[in-house]
Amino acid sequence: MNKVLITGTAGFIGFHVARRLVDQGIEVVGLDNINDYYDPLLKLGRLKESGIDIPHSRLSAAGESPGDLSSCHYSSSKTPAYRFYHADLCDRAALLAIFEKEGFDHVIHLAAQAGVRYSLTHPHAYVDANITGFLNILEACRAHPVKHLVYASSSSVYGKNTRMPFSINDNVDHPVSLYAASKKSNELMAHTYSHLFGIPATGLRFFTVYGPWGRPDMALFLFTKAILEGRPIQVFNKGEMMRDFTYIDDIVEGVVRVAGRPAKASPGWDGAAPEPGSSDVPNCLYNIGNGSPVKLMDFIHALEAALGRKAEKQLLPMQPGDVPATWADTTALERDTGYKPGTPVEHGIKKFVEWYESYY
Numbered sequence: 001m002n003k004v005l006i007t008g009t010a011g012f013i014g015f016h017v018a019r020r021l022v023d024q025g026i027e028v029v030g031l032d033n034i035n036d037y038y039d040p041l042l043k044l045g046r047l048k049e050s051g052i053d054i055p056h057s058r059l060s061a062a063g064e065s066p067g068d069l070s071s072c073h074y075s076s077s078k079t080p081a082y083r084f085y086h087a088d089l090c091d092r093a094a095l096l097a098i099f100e101k102e103g104f105d106h107v108i109h110l111a112a113q114a115g116v117r118y119s120l121t122h123p124h125a126y127v128d129a130n131i132t133g134f135l136n137i138l139e140a141c142r143a144h145p146v147k148h149l150v151y152a153s154s155s156s157v158y159g160k161n162t163r164m165p166f167s168i169n170d171n172v173d174h175p176v177s178l179y180a181a182s183k184k185s186n187e188l189m190a191h192t193y194s195h196l197f198g199i200p201a202t203g204l205r206f207f208t209v210y211g212p213w214g215r216p217d218m219a220l221f222l223f224t225k226a227i228l229e230g231r232p233i234q235v236f237n238k239g240e241m242m243r244d245f246t247y248i249d250d251i252v253e254g255v256v257r258v259a260g261r262p263a264k265a266s267p268g269w270d271g272a273a274p275e276p277g278s279s280d281v282p283n284c285l286y287n288i289g290n291g292s293p294v295k296l297m298d299f300i301h302a303l304e305a306a307l308g309r310k311a312e313k314q315l316l317p318m319q320p321g322d323v324p325a326t327w328a329d330t331t332a333l334e335r336d337t338g339y340k341p342g343t344p345v346e347h348g349i350k351k352f353v354e355w356y357e358s359y360y
Helices: 012-023 040-049 056-061 092-102 123-143 178-197 219-228 248-259 296-307 331-337 345-359
Strands: 003-007 027-032 073-075 082-086 106-109 148-154 201-206 233-235 283-288 313-315
Touching: 003 012, 003 092, 012 027, 012 040, 012 248, 027 040, 027 092, 040 056, 092 123, 106 123, 106 248, 123 148, 123 178, 148 178, 148 248, 178 201, 178 283, 201 248, 219 233, 219 296, 219 345, 233 296, 248 283, 248 331, 283 331, 296 345
Parallel strands: 003 027, 003 106, 027 082, 106 148, 148 201, 201 283, 233 313
Antiparallel strands: 073 082
16 A cells, blocks of 8 residues: 545544554545534544644534635644545545545545434434445545545444354345444445446444544443443443444454455355355455454443442443344454454453543
């Protein structure tokens, strides 16, 4: 990889992937609209950590001058290998102009409207960002061909599946949230563009990512904040949940390894017995998860140990759109990249708590 576009670099995963590639000496161009789904100050903090200093007063500026890229372009004060565009994926003209100006050889598309629960109340945000925004990325890759498009999918696509562990060759036609449906749509759209236009595309199904600089709407962040403030934590499904919690460094390692290995057609793929995880065109899927599900209560106990405080637990029923368990089968990732995620939750939670207490 020589020059990479990473979308969502004000976000949790995008921030870490960008920092990793910059540290490797790769030229990185970031893009994010810095919306207010959660505290924009945290997003600005991530960017500032990378040397991108955007005043809070500029947050409403994304897309205000579609033809003028200079008004939304920032350079890192820490490294010349990193630059950033404050732009919206739905601004098709701006996105195409950025592709034309920069000439990327790889795209790592991590920007999205995240969150299962938010999709119950704000469905249009998911169509705008996850469907229209992804279509604009695909069209930009079609107009300005790249060696590899890597994009974020989600373990949420497994929906009503109960056969464990979740395999990339499982059927994923029964989503239980619009967020999950939008991610499944991304996989279908990417395959279509691989078939029609030969774009090498790889979808990564992430499993419950956590770690330093994490999202404030995720359980670990919410639990930590509540415990330190002496408030009860909300434990859904009365704690009878299992999640394949995956530490951010494991996610980053998987993303980087996959990105440097462009998707290829799978030899022997048979349309009479089609495997969902591969294709006869340059398109494939991988799970990136720890491969070792943890009971939610055990996760909470590990957090209590890291904080040195007990949590007051408010046991609640399952929420709409949620699933009782996730568990990643990472066989394909291990086979093709030689990498198997495996950071223990005790280590990952300790690192998160250290960051949280330092940052806040």
